Amino acid sequence: MVNRKNIKDVARAAGVSISTVSRVLNDSKGVREELKQKVLDAVQILGYHSNTIARALKGMPTKTFGLLIPSIENPFFPSMVRGVQDEAHRNGYSVFLCNTDGSGIIEEAQFRLLLDKKVDGIILVASKYTTKYLKKENNELPIVMMDRYVRSPNYSYVTVDHSVGVRLAMDHLRTLGHKRIAFLGSKLISSGARERFQAYKRYMIDLRSKLDESLVVLGDYTYESGIKMTEELLRRDVKFDSILCGNDLIAFGVIEVLKQKGIAVPDSISVVGYDDIAFSSYYTPKLTTVHQPTYDVGQLSAKMLIDMISGVDRRVKHIKIEPSLAIRETTLRVGSDSH
Amino acid sequence: MVNRKNIKDVARAAGVSISTVSRVLNDSKGVREELKQKVLDAVQILGYHSNTIARALKGMPTKTFGLLIPSIENPFFPSMVRGVQDEAHRNGYSVFLCNTDGSGIIEEAQFRLLLDKKVDGIILVASKYTTKYLKKENNELPIVMMDRYVRSPNYSYVTVDHSVGVRLAMDHLRTLGHKRIAFLGSKLISSGARERFQAYKRYMIDLRSKLDESLVVLGDYTYESGIKMTEELLRRDVKFDSILCGNDLIAFGVIEVLKQKGIAVPDSISVVGYDDIAFSSYYTPKLTTVHQPTYDVGQLSAKMLIDMISGVDRRVKHIKIEPSLAIRETTLRVGSDSH
DNA sequence: ATTATTCTTGAAAACGTTTGCAAGGAAGGT
DNA sequence: ACCTTCCTTGCAAACGTTTTCAAGAATAAT
Numbered sequence: 001m002v003n004r005k006n007i008k009d010v011a012r013a014a015g016v017s018i019s020t021v022s023r024v025l026n027d028s029k030g031v032r033e034e035l036k037q038k039v040l041d042a043v044q045i046l047g048y049h050s051n052t053i054a055r056a057l058k059g060m061p062t063k064t065f066g067l068l069i070p071s072i073e074n075p076f077f078p079s080m081v082r083g084v085q086d087e088a089h090r091n092g093y094s095v096f097l098c099n100t101d102g103s104g105i106i107e108e109a110q111f112r113l114l115l116d117k118k119v120d121g122i123i124l125v126a127s128k129y130t131t132k133y134l135k136k137e138n139n140e141l142p143i144v145m146m147d148r149y150v151r152s153p154n155y156s157y158v159t160v161d162h163s164v165g166v167r168l169a170m171d172h173l174r175t176l177g178h179k180r181i182a183f184l185g186s187k188l189i190s191s192g193a194r195e196r197f198q199a200y201k202r203y204m205i206d207l208r209s210k211l212d213e214s215l216v217v218l219g220d221y222t223y224e225s226g227i228k229m230t231e232e233l234l235r236r237d238v239k240f241d242s243i244l245c246g247n248d249l250i251a252f253g254v255i256e257v258l259k260q261k262g263i264a265v266p267d268s269i270s271v272v273g274y275d276d277i278a279f280s281s282y283y284t285p286k287l288t289t290v291h292q293p294t295y296d297v298g299q300l301s302a303k304m305l306i307d308m309i310s311g312v313d314r315r316v317k318h319i320k321i322e323p324s325l326a327i328r329e330t331t332l333r334v335g336s337d338s339h
Numbered sequence: 340m341v342n343r344k345n346i347k348d349v350a351r352a353a354g355v356s357i358s359t360v361s362r363v364l365n366d367s368k369g370v371r372e373e374l375k376q377k378v379l380d381a382v383q384i385l386g387y388h389s390n391t392i393a394r395a396l397k398g399m400p401t402k403t404f405g406l407l408i409p410s411i412e413n414p415f416f417p418s419m420v421r422g423v424q425d426e427a428h429r430n431g432y433s434v435f436l437c438n439t440d441g442s443g444i445i446e447e448a449q450f451r452l453l454l455d456k457k458v459d460g461i462i463l464v465a466s467k468y469t470t471k472y473l474k475k476e477n478n479e480l481p482i483v484m485m486d487r488y489v490r491s492p493n494y495s496y497v498t499v500d501h502s503v504g505v506r507l508a509m510d511h512l513r514t515l516g517h518k519r520i521a522f523l524g525s526k527l528i529s530s531g532a533r534e535r536f537q538a539y540k541r542y543m544i545d546l547r548s549k550l551d552e553s554l555v556v557l558g559d560y561t562y563e564s565g566i567k568m569t570e571e572l573l574r575r576d577v578k579f580d581s582i583l584c585g586n587d588l589i590a591f592g593v594i595e596v597l598k599q600k601g602i603a604v605p606d607s608i609s610v611v612g613y614d615d616i617a618f619s620s621y622y623t624p625k626l627t628t629v630h631q632p633t634y635d636v637g638q639l640s641a642k643m644l645i646d647m648i649s650g651v652d653r654r655v656k657h658i659k660i661e662p663s664l665a666i667r668e669t670t671l672r673v674g675s676d677s678h
Numbered sequence: 679a680t681t682a683t684t685c686t687t688g689a690a691a692a693c694g695t696t697t698g699c700a701a702g703g704a705a706g707g708t
Numbered sequence: 709a710c711c712t713t714c715c716t717t718g719c720a721a722a723c724g725t726t727t728t729c730a731a732g733a734a735t736a737a738t
Binding site: 358362365395397399 | 696
């Protein structure tokens with residue numbers, strides 16, 4: 001392995017021309033079986049690996065794609081990223097991971113950097129900035145939006161059906177006798193946040209013909225924001241018997257504040273999270289939450305992208321996966337007392 | 340942006356040869372100021388980006404490196420990865436992230452794949468397999484070991500000084516009056532696991548001249564293992580007043596089991612974690628734990644690698660960062676009663 | 679047997695750069 | 709004025725592939 005062999009070395013060893021070697025390494029068509037075997041043997045013996053860079057220069061695929069997410073530190077993403085990578089590696093792809101921190105400038109810069117690196121495609125978690133730079137490129141580069149997307153007939157996406165997720169959570173709470181269900185979620189800056197709030201709103205309107213705005217607080221998808229929103233809700237002095245949270249981190253903030261105020265969860269107030277990050281089942285009490293199949297979302301996104309790249313299936317597709325409900329320890333029937 | 344410009348287009352627009360363009364884009368030395376400006380203008384106007392692939396083919400750096408970790412789903416790694424990426428992007432590098440799942444076969448395969456992709460360097464979390472394939476390569480490729488390492492004068496690493504971490508935790512427990520401190524950690528398959536156990540052992544021997552083996556259980560760095568190890572410890576029917584855990588996930592398992600058995604934390608038993616993953620301060624009760632500066636470890640690793648790549652500093656270096664202790668709610672003075 | 683067709687093969691031209699080399703011009707020394 | 713030396717520039721060869729094209733061999737068709 002001291003100095004890498006090139007196609008010329010193989011050609012010499014096999015006693016053929018480099019064109020022949022190249023042919024057996026690619027299409028393999030139109031090469032006599034005998035020569036083909038000789039080449040394969042030579043490759044074997046010399047431990048030859050074709051040079052990705054040189055192939056890329058000739059316009060061949062780089063077997064590489066980009067993955068643009070807000071932040072790997074957001075516990076919602078690791079398993080999704082893992083899903084992408086597993087599918088990628090299974091198909092011989094390497095993936096560039098980039099964090100955008102929700103900044104349009106960074107997102108666009110990273111996007112262009114990926115273009116420069118000649119990736120075969122890009123998977124991205126769309127933001128409100130995405131369309132801006134995306135339509136500047138009228139290129140053929142395969143793109144898949146993952147989780148968060150923008151409505152467009154031009155781009156494929158795979159995401160989760162939040163109307164189902166919210167309905168599962170609400171039905172669960174209703175079944176337990178809850179009537180005044182508060183919603184503590186994210187401001188409506190992403191497709192997911194919008195859909196969750198819309199689904200909640202629709203559900204409440206169906207229930208009592210109008211939405212009680214005093215039951216709603218909007219902030220960020222963070223623990224700290226969960227704390228602030230709960231304090232705000234408490235300050236309003238409005239009656240509620242349960243809380244649906246926009247994600248699990250918010251739920252942890254909620255439970256922390258309720259605990260501090262001496263309000264028992266789930267005995268006095270039931271809490272439902274959203275996402276089902278790994279941590280939710282380690283938490284005490286174990287969090288009842290809407291389980292998002294994040295690994296599957298990642299894996300499917302990668303599969304879809306690879307299909308587009310390899311030309312197996314170039315059509316734009318919109319996939320929504322159904323979430324499920326993980327009923328654990330933070331929800332309880334109204335009026336029951338676990339003591 | 341419909342069709343990318345190449346260096347030839349720039350040369351034509353600026354009225355110079357491509358060599359001149361190349362020169363101003365690289366060293367910039369030995370080009371008349373006037374021409375240099377013309378070229379720069381042309382680059383500006385045409386929106387030219389030099390083709391990374393073609394440069395790489397000439398042996399120029401790809402501005403790309405690999406990052407090999409056990410799994411991004413392990414909550415210990417996201418912030419470390421983030422540290423690496425932030426430093427990388429600040430210097431114009433893109434990073435390939437790969438998961439090895441602790442498998443030597445996958446690790447080596449990924450390593451070779453990165454080599455094929457012509458990365459400028461590799462950061463890896465070493466395993467017992469690492470040396471095997473690493474010494475097969477007598478190449479010049481810059482390599483930095485991150486967090487887990489193997490002893491070798493040939494390879495740089497940056498890691499955390501666990502003897503300090505364990506001492507901080509033990510001193511804290513001793514100060515609170517704890518005498519019988521159990522250790523629930525990982526089997527000794529990584530440098531970190533070995534060092535933590537060794538430090539605990541040394542501390543206990545210093546204290547009472549010998550190690551009470553019945554206070555030690557070894558398993559994996561997981562929640563589930565934490566549960567099993569606690570059950571095992573309880574089964575032994577040995578007296579203990581506190582538990583030092585090999586990482587935070589184990590600590591969560593420990594606390595869960597103790598809670599189920601009606602043993603109050605921290606009132607009856609104090610628990611100290613290790614790592615200080617984000618979740619530990621969201622947990623109830625908030626976990627007292629050894630804080631590992633994981634972001635810094637990542638950032639420093641990347642900085643070190645980039646220095647090696649750019650030739651700024653090629654010496655092999657061994658850096659150990661000191662951890663700190665985050666005292667929160669799972670440790671209490673012996674005999675005190677919070678009720 | 680002769681011609682038309684198909685299969686195999688290799689030579690050579692790309693892909694977009696960097697860089698050694700040589701040439702031309704300007705500047706400096708005598 | 710002439711000879712060095714230095715600075716600036718362009719030509720052309722590489723880097724390791726893929727692929728078009730043409731040619732030669734082998735096969736099929738008449």
